[in-house]
Amino acid sequence: MSTNVMSPMHPVSDLSAHTGFLMRMVSNAVSQGFAGKLAGQDVTLAEWVMLRALYGGKPLPPSLLARKMGMTKGAISKLADRLLDKGLIARTDNPNDKRAHSLSLTHEGIAKVPALARLADESDAAFFIGLSDADHAALRGLLHKLINAHALTTAPVE
Amino acid sequence: MSTNVMSPMHPVSDLSAHTGFLMRMVSNAVSQGFAGKLAGQDVTLAEWVMLRALYGGKPLPPSLLARKMGMTKGAISKLADRLLDKGLIARTDNPNDKRAHSLSLTHEGIAKVPALARLADESDAAFFIGLSDADHAALRGLLHKLINAHALTTAPVE
């Protein structure tokens, strides 16, 4: 124990007083619901995000994926291994740098994305169906404000 | 927008088209920021939630905590072990049922909560400071709507 910078007594507010807490509650519920649907396709949330990140674009090096997905390079390395085992992505050596390589979708991976995208659409629609169009739009607007305010650029995977 | 590759089965929308995705992004950022502050007090997010759940109330059995916190009883069991080791909570045998017991805060645990609560307040305020009061209130309202719509039970039941 270092500096016992002890705070004077502080009122202990309820957990639900924190918007961040509410946020986490709702976010976890959405993610769990979606993860459940993905599980039926033998895909995890993180795997879906990586597959989506590789879909319709050029092959990407793990380092870039790590930044895009907000994960460490170690995590990306293992995640890529799993997708490689499942035959959904492939590695391509970089001819200019023998340390590096790029990741891309296999035919099987490409074929799988649309089905997963449909699940994502359905899952999202189902969860937010309780909101009116106006509410839904408002929510998205607020989230974007926060994303901009904090310059969030990564795709969390929890 | 989504370009080049044809959609065999389903149009592949962008990740950020999903409100659930935006929620994860923001929620993740809030939680990480708060977790960082908590780490300075040698407390994890899960530990904080349990400490807060036990603060100012009667001792609670692990089963109830599991429901309140949205975790499995196995996770609660281990989490309780950690807090026990840290001396922040204590177990009390249930005289009516020898299988059961209750968890409560120790003096040390009680003493620690207000400081953590202040961190929670500060962290939350800092994150949402970019929103106007009206926006903030609107966001909370929308989150509550979703929580109600899905009967997210990470709450009470006394």
Add this chain to the structure above:
DNA sequence: TCACATTGGTTGACATGGAAACTAGATAGG
């Protein structure tokens, strides 16, 4: 009362991510 189902908790096998050590291949400076 006794065999059996149920329930409160714990434990062990996995899964998965972060941090940091480590490896191999690039690069810069002298």
Add this chain to the structure above:
DNA sequence: CCTATCTAGTTTCCATGTCAACCAATGTGA
């Protein structure tokens, strides 16, 4: 060139959660 330093990725260790098997105490019904 040669060595010191970077850099891309991998691997190891650790933390933490889920799931399922398991243990012990309770409850139940004939």
